[in-house]
Amino acid sequence: MKHLSVYLRLGLRNLWLHPARTGLTVLALAIGIAALTFLTAMNDGWMQNIRENFVLTEVGHLQVHARGFEQSHSIRDHIRDPRPLLQRLTGMQGVRAVTTRIRVSGLASAAGANAGVLVSGVDIERERQVSRLSTFVGQGRWFVAGEERAVILGDVLAERLEVGPGDKVVLMAASPGGDIMSEVFRVRGLIHSGVMDIDNLMALVPIASARRWLALDEGAVTDIVIRARAFADVNPLQRALRTEWDGQGLEVLRWMDIDPMAEQWARFADAYTWIVLAVVILVVLAEVLNTMLMSMHDRIREFGLMSALGTAGSEVFAMVMWETVILVCLGGVLGFALGGWLSVYYGQHGLDLSRFATAFSFMYMSPVVYPLLTLEGCARILGAAVVGAMIAGLYPAWKASRLEPAVAMREV
Amino acid sequence: MNQDHMLICARGLVRRFHSGQEEVAALNGVDLDLPKGAFSVLAGRSGSGKTTLLNILGTLDMPDAGTLSISGRDVLTFSAAERADFRLYRMGFIFQAYNLIRVLSARENVAYVLQLRGVPKAERLRRADAWLAEVGLAGLETRRPDQLSGGQQQRVAVARALASEPDIVLADEPTANLDSHSGESLMHLMRELNGKRGVTFLIASHDPVAMDAARELVMMEDGRIVERIGQ
Structure with missing residues (x-):
């Protein structure tokens, strides 16, 4: 100038x-x-x-469902064979870890009370790499390998049911065919996350137990949960997966799509x-x-x-x-x-x-x-x-x- | 007088100011021809229109009527930017007070106009120092205005006005704030520069010291030139 x-x-x-x-x-x-x-x-x-x-408490960076599950939350909308999808995700750029879940709404009964629950069947090893759920266990412990019919409850839910580690709880939910299925689980731990939905409603069970209880096919899941390497990877991953899996009846959702609050x-x-x-x-x-x-x-x-x-x-x-x-x-x-x-x-x-x-x-x-x-x-x-x-x-x-x-x- | 040799040629200059509801004619039809090399003093009582005329001749103000040619240019048709440019290249100014930029040294004040004209740094500093020496301020180049006396400040203004080698220097009451000795000394300096270098000066003043030094007195009264003495 x-x-x-x-x-x-x-x-x-x-x-x-x-x-x-x-x-x-x-x-x-x-x-x-x-x-x-x-x-x-x-x-x-x-x-x-x-x-x-x-993202790390439970939701993950991305979730893959059968199309319509996010709307219906019905176990009928599940992925029958997630293996090819998991194989593709393993080692994919931007993906840090992947786990699978079976999610279903149901009822928990104990000797003293009943309460509505959100049951989540989790892969007990992979879940640790994707979410912090295992770190929230206060009383009791996380699942061990091969454990059957074990449940970890949100601490507020447990209080409402008047149960603690070692006590029995009956979980009831509808199978994909519409039948009401019930199963007895033993409480192994209580979690406190500070998040109301988790502490008040969540019941975690091993995924294999959930399949048997709900009469699902071997390998069937409702959620594939992806932990990305960074937030910046979320959008590119969603685009890539939507393009790749177009026409396979799947929905690929980002963390912010899953919870409007976020x-x-x-x-x-x-x-x-x-x-x-x-x-x-x-x-x-x-x-x-x-x-x-x-x-x-x-x-x-x-x-x-x-x-x-x-x-x-x-x-x-x-x-x-x-x-x-x-x-x-x-x-x-x-x-x-x-x-x-x-x-x-x-x-x-x-x-x-x-x-x-x-x-x-x-x-x-x-x-x-x-x-x-x-x-x-x-x-x-x-x-x-x-x-x-x-x-x-x-x-x-x-x-x-x-x-x-x-x-x-x-x-x- | 042949108008081709005139530096300034003004005809019918009128300037009115509003004071509340009242309109006051500060200039009431002024005609003035000023040749190159003149050393003229506009004299008259306060309110006679000296400063208003000087401002218009310096393109600092515009008349309500009349024509004005300076160095053969019809300056009243100029835009504000063109007038600024014209002042930069053709005119030097010495004011009664607040003559210098207070945050610049004497040397920088003199060099300021040269810098606006794009003179390279070494050259403008050399010329600034030479002009400060010419007006008797050698050794005071780095002083700020507040470190100089009133007379010294006016000398810096003279050096600045002349450093850019203008066609004309317009001075408005340059001795008004000076003691009689400093005033005489300043007028002597300007007269000497006029004689030695042929620089044209037009000075508005009612100071007898300035009038004594003039080669021509242009007497003003009620916004008119009423007499020219010594033309």
């Missing part, structure tokens, strides 16, 4: 001419940008945590991000506008002089805009440094909000938040700060560029 060096020199020196005013503005900008950088990192970390908790959380996070950005723009705009208007008022005669000497209006405009940019850069660098440091520190050590947040575990929120400073988050804040600065600088710059030299020189 023409005469950039003189604009930068003038901008820096004019700001330095009022060190207290400039310092206060830079400090306010820095605190604002630091706070917003940290809040954005908190939000990103929080959402990452919720997504991970949601999708709503993602939208909420987006909305929150936009609110944060709007706040950044407003903070920057107010700070910079105030300072630049004061500075312009002080320097009307100087702008008049510059104009009289032959400085074009567009150059006066550029000069004021550069001064704005310098101001925001100073505040931005300091703010990013401070906000970045806080985000990295708490990203490593975690911010313990257990005093406030344990009640929200049903929403997959961990009480310890690890802020996540992403390049995208930084770019958003930086972009918002620059946009705010530009908007704030426009009016004073436009005013300065439109000054009539003869009028400006008369100003006292």
